[in-house]
Amino acid sequence: MDNPKSFKSGFVTLIGRPNVGKSTLMNHLIGQKIAITSSKPQTTRNRIQTVLTLEEGQIVFLDTPGIHKAKNKLGDYMVNVAERTLNEVDVICWLVEPTTFIGAGERYIIEQLQRTRTPVILVINKTDTVKKEEILTFIDAYRKELDFAEIVPVSALKGDNTDVLVQCILKYLPYGEPFYDEDTVTDQPMRQIVAELIREKALRCLEEEIPHGIAVTIESMKEKGNICHIDATIICEKDSHKGIIIGKGGQMLKKIGSKARPEIEDLMEMQVNLQLWVKVKKDWRDSDILMKNFGYNPKDAKPQN
Numbered sequence: 001m002d003n004p005k006s007f008k009s010g011f012v013t014l015i016g017r018p019n020v021g022k023s024t025l026m027n028h029l030i031g032q033k034i035a036i037t038s039s040k041p042q043t044t045r046n047r048i049q050t051v052l053t054l055e056e057g058q059i060v061f062l063d064t065p066g067i068h069k070a071k072n073k074l075g076d077y078m079v080n081v082a083e084r085t086l087n088e089v090d091v092i093c094w095l096v097e098p099t100t101f102i103g104a105g106e107r108y109i110i111e112q113l114q115r116t117r118t119p120v121i122l123v124i125n126k127t128d129t130v131k132k133e134e135i136l137t138f139i140d141a142y143r144k145e146l147d148f149a150e151i152v153p154v155s156a157l158k159g160d161n162t163d164v165l166v167q168c169i170l171k172y173l174p175y176g177e178p179f180y181d182e183d184t185v186t187d188q189p190m191r192q193i194v195a196e197l198i199r200e201k202a203l204r205c206l207e208e209e210i211p212h213g214i215a216v217t218i219e220s221m222k223e224k225g226n227i228c229h230i231d232a233t234i235i236c237e238k239d240s241h242k243g244i245i246i247g248k249g250g251q252m253l254k255k256i257g258s259k260a261r262p263e264i265e266d267l268m269e270m271q272v273n274l275q276l277w278v279k280v281k282k283d284w285r286d287s288d289i290l291m292k293n294f295g296y297n298p299k300d301a302k303p304q305n
Contacts, residue, residue, distance in 0.1 A: 007176070198274075234279075
């Protein structure tokens with residue numbers, strides 16, 4: 001970096017209701033899969049930090065859990081993580097669906113955004129699912145609700161207009177030194193990324209059969225030669241769920257493992273021997289101790305005064 005006065009760096013949070021495409025957008029922007037994606041809402045449970053370094057600046061993205069009405073302690077944790085982030089960043093990107101209907105969930109987010117002085121960029125995602133001429137009506141519907149710094153329609157899935165979004169973000173970042181070296185992509189420990197990849201495959205394979213109450217813990221992760229041996233446990237809330245996750249003759253557990261292993265190998269750039277187990281921890285989503293054990297520390301999500 002020859003001239004620090006021409007280099008920008010700052011923090012950007014991606015917020016929005018569950019399942020609006022925050023993780024898909026972040027994965028596309030950084031060109032690597034870090035956050036897990038699923039058709040189920042509330043897939044992201046922790047605040048995931050990723051880094052995009054360009055010639056003109058460095059953007060540190062925070063992908064937060066979707067803002068929604070909490071139903072248990074895990075839900076409270078997720079909402080607090082998302083809302084606390086709003087005052088800690090330089091730019092807020094609010095992702096919405098392409099629609100003129102602004103529901104109760106969006107209204108709740110608008111209330112949160114009205115309290116912050118941070119510049120807000122409205123990102124209308126999933127534009128590949130609607131006609132181009134309709135997009136202006138969606139922009140008009142939202143423009144009346146808040147004084148947005150920018151409004152950018154994108155398709156995170158197809159990558160449409162994402163380069164424009166990056167330039168809009170850079171416009172609002174302060175000048176300064178980069179926070180991370182240019183090779184850094186995420187601050188997530190490898191164990192956590194691996195656990196999340198396994199959880200994603202479990203959610204996808206199980207589809208509607210299991211409610212959202214699963215977690216994944218990595219019991220051991222050891223490299224021997226050019227093979228990494230990983231023992232992981234899928235935690236569920238009920239005995240009946242355990243049977244479904246294992247499947248007849250262990251077929252479902254094998255399926256989850258066979259889907260997760262190639263992605264873990266790509267990530268680690270080495271061969272992986274993955275062993276999966278299943279344990280029942282009843283009502284873990286309402287237990288501070290168990291939540292902490294599974295990587296969701298309630299102290300991390302305490303709302304600011």
